[in-house]
Amino acid sequence: xxxxxxxxxxxxxxxxxxxxxxxxxxxxxxxxxxxxxxxxxxxxxxxxxxxxxxxxxxxxxxxxxxxxxxxxxxxxxxxxxxxxxxxxxxxxxxxxxxxxxxxxxxxxxxxxxxxxxxxxxxxxxxxxxxxxxxxxxxxxxxxxxxxxxxxxxxxxxxxxxxxxxxxxxxxxxxxxxxxxxxxxxxxxxxxxxxxxxxxxxxxxxxxxxxxxxxxxxxxxxxxxxxxxxxxxxxxxxxxxxxxxxxxxxxxxxxxxxxxxxxxxxxxxxxxxxxxxxxxxxxxxxxxxxxxxxxxxxxxxxxxxxxxxxxxxxxxxxxxxxxxxxxxxxxxxxxxxxxxxxxxxxxxxxxxxxxxxxxxxxxxxxxxxxxxxxxxxxxxxxxxxxxxxxxxxxxxxxxxxxxxxxxxxxxxxxxxxxxxxxxxxxxxxxxxxxxxxxxxxxxxxxxxxxxxxxxxxx
Ligand SMILES: [Zn+2]
Ligand SMILES: [Zn+2]
Numbered sequence: 442x443x444x445x446x447x448x449x450x451x452x453x454x455x456x457x458x459x460x461x462x463x464x465x466x467x468x469x470x471x472x473x474x475x476x477x478x479x480x481x482x483x484x485x486x487x488x489x490x491x492x493x494x495x496x497x498x499x500x501x502x503x504x505x506x507x508x509x510x511x512x513x514x515x516x517x518x519x520x521x522x523x524x525x526x527x528x529x530x531x532x533x534x535x536x537x538x539x540x541x542x543x544x545x546x547x548x549x550x551x552x553x554x555x556x557x558x559x560x561x562x563x564x565x566x567x568x569x570x571x572x573x574x575x576x577x578x579x580x581x582x583x584x585x586x587x588x589x590x591x592x593x594x595x596x597x598x599x600x601x602x603x604x605x606x607x608x609x610x611x612x613x614x615x616x617x618x619x620x621x622x623x624x625x626x627x628x629x630x631x632x633x634x635x636x637x638x639x640x641x642x643x644x645x646x647x648x649x650x651x652x653x654x655x656x657x658x659x660x661x662x663x664x665x666x667x668x669x670x671x672x673x674x675x676x677x678x679x680x681x682x683x684x685x686x687x688x689x690x691x692x693x694x695x696x697x698x699x700x701x702x703x704x705x706x707x708x709x710x711x712x713x714x715x716x717x718x719x720x721x722x723x724x725x726x727x728x729x730x731x732x733x734x735x736x737x738x739x740x741x742x743x744x745x746x747x748x749x750x751x752x753x754x755x756x757x758x759x760x761x762x763x764x765x766x767x768x769x770x771x772x773x774x775x776x777x778x779x780x781x782x783x784x785x786x787x788x789x790x791x792x793x794x795x796x797x798x799x800x801x802x803x804x805x806x807x808x809x810x811x812x813x814x815x816x817x818x819x820x821x822x823x824x825x826x827x828x829x830x831x832x833x834x835x836x837x838x839x840x841x842x843x844x845x846x847x848x849x850x851x852x853x854x855x856x857x858x859x860x861x862x863x864x865x866x867x868x869x870x871x872x873x874x875x876x877x878x879x880x881x882x883x884x885x886x887x888x889x890x891x892x893x894x895x896x897x898x
Contacts, residue, residue, distance in 0.1 A: 442457065443457045443461075443470075443570055443572070443576075444576075444606050444607035445606060446584055446588075446603060446606045446607070447564075447588075448564075449563075449564040449567065449568040449569060450560065450564055450568070450569050450571070450584070450587075451470070451568070451569070451570050451571070452570075452571055452572070452576055452580050452581065452584055452603075452606070452607055452610070453570055453571075453572040453576050453580070454572055454573070454574060454575050454576035454577075454580075455477070455485070455488060455572060455573070455574050455575075455576075457570065457572055457576070458473055458475060458485075458570060458572040459485055459488075459489070459492055459494075461473065461529070461534070461570060462485070462494045462528055462529040462534065462536070463492065463494065463529070463530070464529075464530045469567070469568045470534070470567070470568050470569070470570045471533075471534060471535065471563065471566060471567025471568055471569075472534065472535045472536075472537070472559070472560075472562075472563030472566070472567055472568070472569040472570070473528070473534055473535070473536040473537070473569070473570050473572065474536075474537050474538075474539075474556060474559055474560060474563070474569060474570070474571045474572070474580075474583070475536060475537070475538040475539070475572060475573075476538075476539055476541050476552075476556075476571070476572070476573040476579040476580055476583055477538065477540070477541070477573060477574060477579075478540060478541070478542045478543075478574075479538075479540055480521055480523065480524045480538035480539065480540045481524075481538070482494055482496040482526065482528060482536070482538075494528055494529060495528065495529070495530070495532060496526045496527065496528040496529075496532070496536070497526055497527045497528075497532050498524065498525075498526045499525040499526050499527065499535075500524070500525045501521060501523075501524045501525075502521075502522045502523055502524070502525075502555075503518070503519060503520060503521055503522055504516045504517065504518050504519070504520045504521075504522050504551075505518040505519065506522070507522055512658055512659070513632040513633075513641070514551050514632065514641070515548055515550075515551055515640065515641040515644035515645060516548060516551045517648070517653065517656070517659075518656065518658055518659075520540075521540055522539070522551075522552070522555060523537055523538060523539045523552070523555050523559075524537070524538050525537050526538075535563070537555075537556075537559045539552045539555065539556060541573075541579055543573065543574070543578045543579050543613060544613070544615065545613050545614055545615030545616075546615055546644075546647055547615065547616075548619075548644055549579075549582055549583075549615075549616050549619045549620075550619045550622065550623065550630055550637070550640060551630065552583075553583070553586045553623060553630055554629070554630050556571075556583045556586070556587070557583075557586060557587050557590055560583075560584075560587050561587075561591075571583055571584050576607075576609070576610075577609055577610055577611050578610075578611060578612050578613045578616065579612075579616070581600075581603060581607075581610035581611065581612050582612035582613075582616040582617075582619075582620060584603055584610075585599045585600050585603055585610075585612060585620055586599075586620060586623055586628075588602060588603060589620070589623065589624060589628050590628040590629070593628065595624055596617065596620045596621055596623075596624055600612070619640070622636050622637070622640055633701075635704065635705060638704055638740065639704055642704060642740060642741075642784060643783065643784075645659060645741070645784070646771050646773070646783060646784035649753075649771045649784070650771055650772070654751060655741070655748070655751070657743060657749050659741075660740075660741045660742055660743045660745070660748065660749060661702055661740045661741065661742040661743065662742070662743060663742055663743040663744040664687070664696045664697070664698060664699045664702070664742070665695050665696040665697065665744060665760070665761075666743075666744075686700050686795050687699055687700065687795075688703075688737070688739075688788065688793050688794070688795055689793060689794045690759040690761065690762060690764055690766060690792070690793060690794075691764070691791075691792055691793055691794050692759065692762050692764040692792075693759060693761045693762035693764065694794070695759055695760070695761040695762070697742075697744065697759065697766060697788065697793065698737075698739045698742065698788065698793075702739040702740045702742060703737055703738070703739050704738050704739060704740060704782075706734075706738065706776065706778075706780045706782060707780070708733065708734055708776070708778035708779075708780060709778045709779045709780060710780055733777070733778060734776050734777055734778045734790075735776075735777040735789065735790055735791070736767065736776055736777065736787045736788060736789050736790060737787075737788050737790065737793075738776070738782050738785055738786060738787055738788075739786050739788060740786065741769070741784075741786050742786075744760045745757055745769065745786070746760070747769070748769060748786075753770065753771055753772065754768070754769060754770035754771065754772065755768070755769060755770075756768060757769050757786065757787070757788065764792065765792065766788050766789065766792045766793060767786070767787040767788040767789050767792065768785075768787050769784070769785060769786045769787065770784065770785055771784040772784065773785050774787065808887055809887055809890055812887070812890040812891065812894055813890070815894060816890075816893065816894060820894070823893055823894070824893075826893075827893045
């Protein structure tokens with residue numbers, strides 16, 4: 442017999458579901474949520490060959506169909522997310538089935554949103570039975586998440602509340618851990634949350650180690666490539682991200698990662714069994730130098746060719762200049778602080794520049810570059826005049842600005858091959874430009890350049 446959890450919501454096992462689907466008129470159930478290892482209705486006949494349940498498909502939704510979130514989901518794109526059908530006598534019941542096995546490393550999180558929506562809708566339209574095979578782990582985990590969401594309960598409180606109705610429930614440890622993450626994300630599965638990113642990376646790592654191929658859709662977009670026209674919502678996040686640090690190859694300045702790709706870890710925390718952890722155990726704020734991280738860890742991105750080719754581990758090299766930037770391994774590695782990062786996509790801080798240059802700055806630099814090229818090609822006299830002024834600092838009024846301009850010019854000269862600089866010189870210029878890349882300064886520089894472009898030479 443199913444156990445009533447709330448009004449119009451009950452939990453049960455496969456026999457309860459089979460009975461209701463066959464012809465039980467005693468129950469008022471109108472919606473069934475099946476959480477079994479197969480979503481197919483034939484699962485019932487495989488379990489008991491005497492059972493045959495009529496069903497008519499409404500829809501089947503795969504991960505790839507589930508909109509923009511699919512690329513960020515830990516589930517493979519071709520995996521079935523859920524099926525929806527009319528089932529039972531006279532096809533009176535609505536059954537949603539999600540394919541989920543009762544194992545600790547099964548991805549429960551990515552099914553929670555569709556399950557919660559179904560339960561919510563079902564309770565409004567009638568009465569819902571959530572069932573799995575034994576009615577102990579999977580169905581209990583789904584209902585626990587549902588109670589957490591609608592009643593704003595912690596995992597413990599929601600589970601305790603569920604046990605009041607059905608004392609046998611006991612989600613497996615992996616599910617409990619994921620429900621904790623669900624709580625940490627504010628009772629929703631938020632793909633942009635660092636909590637979810639870590640979970641997703643771990644899940645991708647497990648998939649990879651078990652021999653599943655990670656298709657490139659699961660790798661993050663290459664920040665060094667031009668972006669497609671994005672929706673308004675994405676634009677908003679971009680503006681917010683403008684002021685966050687970006688990560689570039691130290692040698693050639695190619696963009697290799699954005700702030701949003703970084704997966705943070707608490708220095709020295711995790712599966713470490715090393716002495717220093719114990720030494721500073723007394724005072725968590727007393728972080729010694731040796732616990733400082735010499736690397737950052739990021740999501741796998743599309744410029745990482747070896748990752749895309751399916752390698753287990755290898756060097757991460759800059760796609761532009763081939764400089765070695767770091768290392769990756771799906772099996773995980775230890776950060777200099779002692780934390781184990783699994784899987785690990787590591788960039789050595791000594792090989793990258795963590796740049797405060799915002800994307801607005803970069804757009805302005807691009808405009809400046811166009812203006813400078815225009816000057817050099819079409820108004821060489823005006824260009825020389827400007828350069829002369831800049832270098833001799835005759836225009837005292839704009840001294841500070843002009844010095845900065847000079848640096849920008851020298852950089853462009855170096856890039857354009859107008860003059861040849863040593864590598865060191867180039868690096869110094871890059872360093873100075875990094876220090877003076879302030880939006881307002883650059884804006885003034887752009888205005889100045891515009892004026893020079895209008896000089897009648
Ligand atoms: Zn670290
Ligand atoms: Zn490079």
